[in-house]
Amino acid sequence: MALVNHSAPQDDLFSGQFCGAVAVRPEFAITASHCVDHRSASSIDVVLGADDICRTTDGGPVPGIRIRVAEILPHAPGASSSDLSLLRLAVPVSPYSIASTLTEASDNPPQRGTAAGWGHSAISYAYSCTLKRFDLQQDAPKNCEDGLERSTALQASLQISPDIPQWCAIARPGSDNTCVGDSGGPVYTTDADPRVFAVVDWGVGCGPRDPGYYSFLPDIDTWIALSRN
Structure with a gap:
């Protein structure tokens, strides 16, 4: 969407x-x-x-x-x-x-995923006319931690708590990275039965080695039920 x-x-x-x-x-x-x-x-x-x-x-x-x-x-x-x-x-x-979803990914996060969106290109910094897909891989913990330390102001502006489980990933070789305008789009597994497990949230930058942070999906039916009360 x-x-x-x-x-x-x-x-x-x-x-x-x-x-x-x-x-x-x-x-x-x-x-x-x-x-x-x-x-x-x-x-x-x-x-x-x-x-x-x-x-x-x-x-x-x-x-x-x-x-x-x-x-x-x-x-x-x-x-x-x-x-x-x-x-x-x-x-x-x-x-x-309707996307098939995976809501327990935060307990056992996938090693790889694919994101989709119409956001900026990391090269030209222009929006895309056509839907792009980004091949991602889980990043090393040290790089993820360094990214969090470098971007505390951005986290604060988005009101993101470090206690919220997120998938930290970088672009796989040969793929672009997610960027501005891709936020909110799906991140899905790459296996034979692809399921959305996160949405694009924020990142340290748009370069292929810059870590991005993707919010895991919660229990959707519980959320909907609570919203109707």
């Missing part, structure tokens, strides 16, 4: 895209909280199934399903300082659009 400004024209979502998200239930998607902080639900649309979000040549709408966000539900249960928010969609999505 791409998160776009509701005001973005139907034939050109490029300038209106600002983050990613992933559908986890028919009426719910997850994104990074810092993507939607200080925004109203009515100002955000999700776009599902798009690839190229730049202007169409015939003036028609960018391919994909565009849905209004009805409500923003911040923070996972028991994690008031997490950088995750739940988006309730105005219209439910079809079952084939």
Whole structure:
């Protein structure tokens, strides 16, 4: 999913895209909280199934399903300082659009994963028209710790607690790294049955050896149940 400004024209979502998200239930998607902080639900649309979000040549709408966000539900249960928010969609999505998820990955994190998004290129620092995929591998603990020490101000601005479990990873050889604008997008396993286990959160930089930090998914059904009480 791409998160776009509701005001973005139907034939050109490029300038209106600002983050990613992933559908986890028919009426719910997850994104990074810092993507939607200080925004109203009515100002955000999700776009599902798009690839190229730049202007169409015939003036028609960018391919994909565009849905209004009805409500923003911040923070996972028991994690008031997490950088995750739940988006309730105005219209439910079809079952084939819902990601298969893995919510116990923080106990036994995968060695490899793939992220997806339309964010900045680490080379040109320009946004991408087409959906990009990033091959990632779990980083060495020392590099992860050094990254945390170098970026305390950024963590504070995102209100991220060091107690929140996150996957620390770098780009695999030959792959670009995630960057600005990829936040909120999915990170999924690379095996025969791929499942989303985290969302793109923040990073020390966009270089291939710069560690990125990806928030593990919580118990989604518990979160939804609590949000309805």
